[in-house]
Amino acid sequence: MRDLTIAMPKGRIFEEAVELLRRSGYQLPPEFEASRKLIIEVPEENLRFILAKPMDVPTYVEHGVADLGIAGKDVMLEEERDVYELLDLKISACYLAVAGLPGARLNEVAPKIATKYPNVASTYFREQGEQVEIIKLNGSIELAPLIGLADRIVDIVSTGRTLKENGLVETERIVEITSRLIVNPVSYRMKDERIEEMVNRLTDVIEQND
Ligand SMILES: Nc1ncnc2c1ncn2[C@@H]1O[C@H](COP(=O)(O)OP(=O)(O)OP(=O)(O)O)[C@@H](O)[C@H]1O
Numbered sequence: 001m002r003d004l005t006i007a008m009p010k011g012r013i014f015e016e017a018v019e020l021l022r023r024s025g026y027q028l029p030p031e032f033e034a035s036r037k038l039i040i041e042v043p044e045e046n047l048r049f050i051l052a053k054p055m056d057v058p059t060y061v062e063h064g065v066a067d068l069g070i071a072g073k074d075v076m077l078e079e080e081r082d083v084y085e086l087l088d089l090k091i092s093a094c095y096l097a098v099a100g101l102p103g104a105r106l107n108e109v110a111p112k113i114a115t116k117y118p119n120v121a122s123t124y125f126r127e128q129g130e131q132v133e134i135i136k137l138n139g140s141i142e143l144a145p146l147i148g149l150a151d152r153i154v155d156i157v158s159t160g161r162t163l164k165e166n167g168l169v170e171t172e173r174i175v176e177i178t179s180r181l182i183v184n185p186v187s188y189r190m191k192d193e194r195i196e197e198m199v200n201r202l203t204d205v206i207e208q209n210d
Pocket residue numbers: 010011012013053054055071072073074075092093094139156157158159177178179
């Protein structure tokens with residue numbers, strides 16, 4: 001049986017993704033989560049996992065060094081990589097939203113928008129017919145309006161706690177996010193049977209969850 005290489009996102013999606021794979025019948029060793037290794041071989045399952053930054057997962061899959069990957073829809077929209085989306089895994093749900101300080105003036109000319117998602121934000125405001133200046137940040141996005149770096153932000157909201165505790169309010173909801181199973185187009189052709197099997201097994205578990 002041919003090996004499959006799967007690019008896994010380190011961080012908050014990881015545990016849910018591992019649980020989903022285990023429930024789909026893949027025997028992943030207990031040390032899987034605890035390890036600091038970036039390549040984990042699971043020969044019993046003919047699987048190899050690489051552990052990447054969430055934003056980089058589609059890059060590994062596009063270049064074919066991973067056959068499959070798990071990536072948030074936010075990452076897919078931002079990165080626009082040449083990969084296929086096979087399945088909505090329905091894990092790590094959150095959404096992208098616009099937020100700002102309450103009562104902030106909305107009629108400013110070219111307001112500044114701080115975000116980790118410059119492509120998603122540019123597309124969104126272009127579609128709204130609004131001219132904005134995008135400021136790319138790598139984290140702590142909610143800080144930007146508080147300190148005067150930006151007028152508004154585009155960021156992930158999950159519980160809403162970060163916005164609330166920083167006195168920010170959501171003004172527009174852009175898109176709902178869940179994690180996706182993605183595939184390299186060549187792998188999809190060459191390893192179709194194994195990939196189809198994984199998709200079927202995952203689909204059964206996802207449907208049970210619904
Ligand atoms: N509350 C949340 N905040 C951010 N991302 C979330 C949240 N809930 C689910 N997600 C999903 O998790 C992914 C981000 O995971 P994580 O926060 O571990 O990575 P990261 O933001 O790249 O982390 P890092 O701080 O290491 O840069 C997102 O792409 C999104 O799909």
